[in-house]
Amino acid sequence: MTGQHPSGDERGSNTQEPAAERRTNGFKPPRVPDEPAPPMWSPGEVLEHSDTGVVVFTPEGTVCYLNAAAERLLPDCAVGTAHPIPPATGTSWQGELFDRRVRGRRAVLGNGHYAWYIQDTTAERRREDALLAERRRKVFLAEAGRMLSATTHPRRLTDLVTTLPARELADWVALSVPSMEDGRLRTTYAPATGTPIARVTSGLGSAWTAPAGVGRVLRTRRQELHPLMDQALLARLVPDEAVADLVAVDARCALVVPVPTDDDAPSVLTFVRSATSDPFTEEEISLAVDYAERVGIALRTSRLYVEQDRRTMLLAQALVPGPLPEVPGARIAARYRPVALTDGLGGDFYAVHPTPVDGTWAFSIGDVCGRGTPVGMFSSRSLLILRTAASAGCAPAHRMALLDAEMTLGDPSLVLTAITGDCSVHPDGSARIRLTCAGHPPPLWMDPAGRVQAMEFTDPLVAGIPGTVFGERELALAPGSTLLLYSDGVTEARDADGEAYGVQALRHDLASCAGMPVDALVERLEQRLMVRLGDAPVVDDVVLLAIHIPYRDDDETLPTLVELDCPVPDEHPDGA
Amino acid sequence: MTHVVSDELDLFLAHIGRTDEVGALTLVRNLLGKGVPGDEVLTDLVIPALRAVGERWATGEWTVAREHGASHVTGRVVHLIADATPRPSSASRIVVCCAQGDWHGLASTILAALLRVRGIEAMVLPPGTGAGELARMLPDSEADSVAIGCMVSTALPGARAMVEVARRVGVPVLVGGPGFGPDGRWAGMVGANGWARDARQAADMLAGPDWPTITTPAPRLRHLPDATHDGVALLRTPLVAAGMAAMVPIEDERSETTLRDGLVTAVDTLAVSLFLDDHVLFVDFTRWFADVLTHRHVPRQALAAAYRAFAARLAHVPGAGATLRMAGAVL
Numbered sequence: 087m088t089g090q091h092p093s094g095d096e097r098g099s100n101t102q103e104p105a106a107e108r109r110t111n112g113f114k115p116p117r118v119p120d121e122p123a124p125p126m127w128s129p130g131e132v133l134e135h136s137d138t139g140v141v142v143f144t145p146e147g148t149v150c151y152l153n154a155a156a157e158r159l160l161p162d163c164a165v166g167t168a169h170p171i172p173p174a175t176g177t178s179w180q181g182e183l184f185d186r187r188v189r190g191r192r193a194v195l196g197n198g199h200y201a202w203y204i205q206d207t208t209a210e211r212r213r214e215d216a217l218l219a220e221r222r223r224k225v226f227l228a229e230a231g232r233m234l235s236a237t238t239h240p241r242r243l244t245d246l247v248t249t250l251p252a253r254e255l256a257d258w259v260a261l262s263v264p265s266m267e268d269g270r271l272r273t274t275y276a277p278a279t280g281t282p283i284a285r286v287t288s289g290l291g292s293a294w295t296a297p298a299g300v301g302r303v304l305r306t307r308r309q310e311l312h313p314l315m316d317q318a319l320l321a322r323l324v325p326d327e328a329v330a331d332l333v334a335v336d337a338r339c340a341l342v343v344p345v346p347t348d349d350d351a352p353s354v355l356t357f358v359r360s361a362t363s364d365p366f367t368e369e370e371i372s373l374a375v376d377y378a379e380r381v382g383i384a385l386r387t388s389r390l391y392v393e394q395d396r397r398t399m400l401l402a403q404a405l406v407p408g409p410l411p412e413v414p415g416a417r418i419a420a421r422y423r424p425v426a427l428t429d430g431l432g433g434d435f436y437a438v439h440p441t442p443v444d445g446t447w448a449f450s451i452g453d454v455c456g457r458g459t460p461v462g463m464f465s466s467r468s469l470l471i472l473r474t475a476a477s478a479g480c481a482p483a484h485r486m487a488l489l490d491a492e493m494t495l496g497d498p499s500l501v502l503t504a505i506t507g508d509c510s511v512h513p514d515g516s517a518r519i520r521l522t523c524a525g526h527p528p529p530l531w532m533d534p535a536g537r538v539q540a541m542e543f544t545d546p547l548v549a550g551i552p553g554t555v556f557g558e559r560e561l562a563l564a565p566g567s568t569l570l571l572y573s574d575g576v577t578e579a580r581d582a583d584g585e586a587y588g589v590q591a592l593r594h595d596l597a598s599c600a601g602m603p604v605d606a607l608v609e610r611l612e613q614r615l616m617v618r619l620g621d622a623p624v625v626d627d628v629v630l631l632a633i634h635i636p637y638r639d640d641d642e643t644l645p646t647l648v649e650l651d652c653p654v655p656d657e658h659p660d661g662a
Numbered sequence: 663m664t665h666v667v668s669d670e671l672d673l674f675l676a677h678i679g680r681t682d683e684v685g686a687l688t689l690v691r692n693l694l695g696k697g698v699p700g701d702e703v704l705t706d707l708v709i710p711a712l713r714a715v716g717e718r719w720a721t722g723e724w725t726v727a728r729e730h731g732a733s734h735v736t737g738r739v740v741h742l743i744a745d746a747t748p749r750p751s752s753a754s755r756i757v758v759c760c761a762q763g764d765w766h767g768l769a770s771t772i773l774a775a776l777l778r779v780r781g782i783e784a785m786v787l788p789p790g791t792g793a794g795e796l797a798r799m800l801p802d803s804e805a806d807s808v809a810i811g812c813m814v815s816t817a818l819p820g821a822r823a824m825v826e827v828a829r830r831v832g833v834p835v836l837v838g839g840p841g842f843g844p845d846g847r848w849a850g851m852v853g854a855n856g857w858a859r860d861a862r863q864a865a866d867m868l869a870g871p872d873w874p875t876i877t878t879p880a881p882r883l884r885h886l887p888d889a890t891h892d893g894v895a896l897l898r899t900p901l902v903a904a905g906m907a908a909m910v911p912i913e914d915e916r917s918e919t920t921l922r923d924g925l926v927t928a929v930d931t932l933a934v935s936l937f938l939d940d941h942v943l944f945v946d947f948t949r950w951f952a953d954v955l956t957h958r959h960v961p962r963q964a965l966a967a968a969y970r971a972f973a974a975r976l977a978h979v980p981g982a983g984a985t986l987r988m989a990g991a992v993l
């Protein structure tokens with residue numbers, strides 16, 4: 087082969103390196119101008135076998151060459167004619183040719199000619215699309231699952247179930263929930279257009295026997311696909327009320343899927359697509375099934391939650407302190423901030439109750455240690471004992487002893503701290519407080535000048551130990567004074583740094599409330615506490631109970647207020 | 663009619679300033695008796711009076727106790743008006759609450775009363791209700807929407823937390839109140855579905871065709887993955903201590919409390935400024951706080967010194983130094 091070339095040419099050195107020549111496999115670029123070798127093959131041949139379609143245009147835009155691949159992609163393209171699809175300008179182009187997806191690159195050739203190199207990207211794009219669709223479905227399921235599991239309210243849940251798949255799965259979605267209890271079928275549906283969600287109730291019996299749609303799926307628990315529907319079929323698939331709605335969206339195909347809820351009869355999801363949407367693909371059908379499974383879990387959780395919540399709420403409501411009664415000669419206000427019920431019932435209680443002695447009334451505050459249903463129940467029992475003892479005329483220490491005696495009978499693991507006291511208001515407006523404090527944070531009191539002092543007690547807590555003796559202490563409150571009772575949830579609340587609020591801060595903040603109406607006072611104390619805690623969670627119930635002895639001249643405002651029929655009559659203004 | 667109501671403003675202010683509940687209630691009862699609609703009393707008498715109360719507190723004319731007394735009496739008045747005002751049958755149900763960390767419950771009560779007049783059933787949650795509690799009560803509340811009010815911008819991260827829990831269960835959120843900035847500029851950052859200037863606009867939006875029945879989860883915040891603002895909030899205690907030390911000693915104990923509370927708010931506002939990615943909040947706060955301090959005879963330079971002390975301790979927090987410098991420039 088080398089012999090065909092004069093040894094003096096530029097490649098002459100190759101003759102001295104036969105190995106290098108072998109590597110070139112006989113390739114000779116057709117670049118020798120003076121002595122063109124008879125070609126073993128032509129570039130045209132190469133082009134003919136290329137998978138890339140090549141079309142060469144004259145400067146006027148007529149086709150002057152096209153290879154086999156281009157012919158396949160553009161069957162209507164012929165040499166000598168103009169072809170409108172590949173543009174005459176630009177450097178790249180993406181588009182569709184018949185059912186193929188293509189990508190092209192334009193190169194400018196000599197003399198104003200240009201060529202388009204066109205690649206068929208159909209397979210590549212299909213893979214990409216499938217991947218993207220797969221990712222979208224995953225995101226949709228995850229998002230939907232998250233939203234569904236966060237919702238326990240039955241109505242909101244059905245609303246969500248029918249609106250969530252709007253963009254991803256169907257143009258119209260209905261959820262039908264059968265109830266064996268009342269023999270009704272409740273259907274909720276939401277068109278994708280954002281019009282209000284509709285709810286209809288029909289007899290379960292008639293649906294049950296239906297030859298297709300919800301009724302049949304209820305019986306068979308098998309999904310149904312209706313690739314093409316007419317109005318007659320439509321009317322059998324959905325409740326009568328919804329037919330007009332479906333005609334309006336131009337319903338074309340439907341997918342009816344059972345929702346597994348572990349009940350006797352499943353709930354049923356109906357997905358409908360309009361004539362303008364594509365029919366359901368296999369992947370979309372399995373997405374609908376996956377979605378139905380998530381819906382099933384959510385419906386089940388919601389049902390359990392509602393049942394349990396109703397029971398807890400009934401109990402909790404019984405324990406919530408009622409409004410404070412009006413008492414002569416004093417203003418009382420309280421703040422009660424229980425932590426979430428999900429942590430179990432708390433054991434805090436407080437109340438103001440009557441005594442048989444004229445001008446004397448009683449008050450109590452307490453905390454059964456721990457949380458949970460037994461704690462909550464015992465807390466309401468404790469309050470009842472203190473109240474009954476007070477109305478029977480027992481003195482504070484005696485009441486506490488009765489409570490202690492009751493403790494010896496019950497669960498030995500329960501202990502509580504409490505304060506119970508009597509308040510007698512004298513004709514001159516001042517008051518005398520007589521109280522017992524069993525292990526509870528002792529009360530603070532603020533004199534009319536705004537000085538805050540703490541009472542001191544050493545009595546044990548109420549633990550049902552036989553022979554425990556409780557003492558009593560007296561305190562004279564001049565008009566303008568305030569007594570503050572609080573739970574340890576106040577002083578032991580910790581901020582994010584773990585620092586407790588503490589009695590010192592409470593005393594300081596109480597002093598800053600001098601001169602405020604007693605309702606504003608407890609409100610402000612609660613706020614100061616919460617602001618101090620910042621983002622830190624409140625882990626124990628907060629109770630604040632303030633008793634204020636008003637100045638005498640306030641007595642005149644009391645009857646006026648009652649006459650005024652003030653909306654919340656248990657709270658009154660402070661002295662001016 | 664309107665001028666009749668606003669004529670009573672001075673007298674009403676005098677009543678609430680003396681914690682004279684009877685006087686204030688009688689005045690309002692008379693207005694209602696004359697046939698003035700309850701919502702007009704709220705918008706033309708109560709809200710302007712509260713604005714005046716805020717100003718008197720800010721200028722130091724009224725003590726904190728007096729301000730609290732006045733708000734307390736106003737609360738009574740609002741209840742009276744709410745009970746005396748007829749409620750048309752309602753088309754939608756909403757829950758009204760304060761942003762977590764905002765204690766202006768009175769504003770929620772007033773807003774709820776104004777919305778009820780416009781045919782929206784509004785249930786008020788007490789201030790201090792957090793995102794967790796909202797998440798627990800919302801599913802059982804039958805509420806179509808949540809309205810979150812915010813009077814102080816430091817509560818905006820709290821508002822964000824509440825918006826997130828509401829939208830996570832698909833309940834759309836409307837926000838309002840001056841805490842969201844002029845024209846509600848921070849409502850979007852908080853993730854709300856809408857912001858309303860006042861009760862009227864709020865009612866129109868809630869009843870309008872564009873208000874969603876069910877919403878998507880709140881969009882994520884791009885600039886927050888580094889949680890810069892948490893870095894500032896966590897240093898609150900040492901920062902306030904450093905700020906107090908940098909300011910000249912104050913003899914008057916009352917001013918000292920205002921100062922300390924103010925520095926706490928300054929740190930929180932700085933954190934929220936970084937949270938919002940907007941220094942305007944902190945600069946505006948600085949202007950306002952400098953005025954409050956001037957009324958209490960604390961020089962502006964003292965605040966500037968405190969800011970320098972903050973900056974020295976926040977060198978590691980991106981954006982904090984620049985924001986502090988920008989605020990320092992207005993001092």
Ligand code: B12
Pocket residue numbers: 709712713714715716717719720726729730733737763764765766767768769770772773776809810811812813814815836837838839840857858859860861862864950
């Ligand atoms: C009463 C009051 C208090 C009382 C609140 C008692 C209570 N139970 O609510 C107390 C004393 C506790 C208090 C505390 C504080 N307050 Co204060 N307070 C006020 C006051 C006087 C009235 C607030 C009110 O109820 N207004 C009634 C509402 C309805 O009126 P409005 O805002 O004009 O409402 C309209 C619109 O904003 C809108 N709107 C309002 N809310 C909502 C909600 C929604 C959802 C929508 C859609 C619309 C909307 O609609 C309304 C009209 O239609 C204001 C002064 C003022 N200018 O309002 C200061 C004020 C809000 N407070 C202020 C401050 C600084 C504080 C404190 C930090 C310090 C202090 N003063 O002790 C603490 C903050 C505690 C906290 N973290 O929240 C500042 C805020 C300044 C600022 N830019 O940050 C103000 C503006 C006073 C001032 N001029 O300086 N405050």
